[in-house]
Amino acid sequence: MKALKFVIPLVVFAALAIFLALGLTHDPREIPSPFIGKPAPAFRLERLHEPAQTFSPADMKGKVWMLNVWASWCVSCRVEHPVLVEFSKRNAVPIVGLDYKDKREEGLQWLARFGNPYSLSAFDGEGRVAIDYGVYGAPETFVIDKDGVIRYKQIGPITPEALEEKILPLLKSLGA
Amino acid sequence: MRRLALALMFVCGLAFGQASEIAHPDPAVEARLKSLAEELRCLVCQNQTIADSNAALALDLRNEIREQIAQGKSDDEIRAYMVARYGDFVLYRPPWKATTILLWVGPFALLALGLGILYATVGRRRVPGPEAPEGERRSAAEVESLLED
Numbered sequence: 001m002k003a004l005k006f007v008i009p010l011v012v013f014a015a016l017a018i019f020l021a022l023g024l025t026h027d028p029r030e031i032p033s034p035f036i037g038k039p040a041p042a043f044r045l046e047r048l049h050e051p052a053q054t055f056s057p058a059d060m061k062g063k064v065w066m067l068n069v070w071a072s073w074c075v076s077c078r079v080e081h082p083v084l085v086e087f088s089k090r091n092a093v094p095i096v097g098l099d100y101k102d103k104r105e106e107g108l109q110w111l112a113r114f115g116n117p118y119s120l121s122a123f124d125g126e127g128r129v130a131i132d133y134g135v136y137g138a139p140e141t142f143v144i145d146k147d148g149v150i151r152y153k154q155i156g157p158i159t160p161e162a163l164e165e166k167i168l169p170l171l172k173s174l175g176a
Numbered sequence: 177m178r179r180l181a182l183a184l185m186f187v188c189g190l191a192f193g194q195a196s197e198i199a200h201p202d203p204a205v206e207a208r209l210k211s212l213a214e215e216l217r218c219l220v221c222q223n224q225t226i227a228d229s230n231a232a233l234a235l236d237l238r239n240e241i242r243e244q245i246a247q248g249k250s251d252d253e254i255r256a257y258m259v260a261r262y263g264d265f266v267l268y269r270p271p272w273k274a275t276t277i278l279l280w281v282g283p284f285a286l287l288a289l290g291l292g293i294l295y296a297t298v299g300r301r302r303v304p305g306p307e308a309p310e311g312e313r314r315s316a317a318e319v320e321s322l323l324e325d
Contacts, residue, residue: 028222034263101232127236134261136219136233
């Protein structure tokens, strides 16, 4: 009985310490997307480079592809950009850009200056499509499978580690 | 320093200026928007609601809600729309389901546990202590005489 008096606070402390330690490893900004395993919302938007042409996720049926939300005003997108440019050279999957709440000229200039990893960019000047995708900050990236189902969402910049450890294995398993 | 403060004020003014709301607000719509938006979390500045955040996303979402109200959607439909996009996390009043049961029941369970421990501890203390052994008992007169020595 006496021993219990010492053991109980110790156990409580250990449990608390474990919870707090786990809490430190979580990023509160990373909110699990309810879209994983759900069909990518449909939309049709003008393309950034060719406003006369449009893009819709339906155009990508049968392909594994990535939808990357970016903007010329977005600092983290600058950080991510070289990783995307490198990745696009491998021609693993088409990367479609979604230029989010941007001005067309600025978006075009940004790509001209830093390189264009996208097979095409859709222009979402109002950010309405991004809201439909539950985007709450750029950059965000969705991996979409051949059936148009969202399989993965990267919140924040794609790091080389995330690419190698999560995205590439996933793309492989999806048969890209 | 003063210049810095002025510059900061200017920058902040610009940032808030962006969040200028709509031109001709309809009081009925705004009232419903307010009651809805006060229970929805702003994803960018997570400890604020969509109602009181100045973030661009919060403004976009307020406008989205305005539009849906104009389309005649019910509050539940609008909430469902938000949850479908951002998950239960957007609700300041999380739903009652398997993943949130600890959230709802946890405090009461802890309270019950605390009361249980309190009851057990106090109950144990209530047990009357042992009477003084016979030999120790003295009459009042004996005590008096002892004290006088």
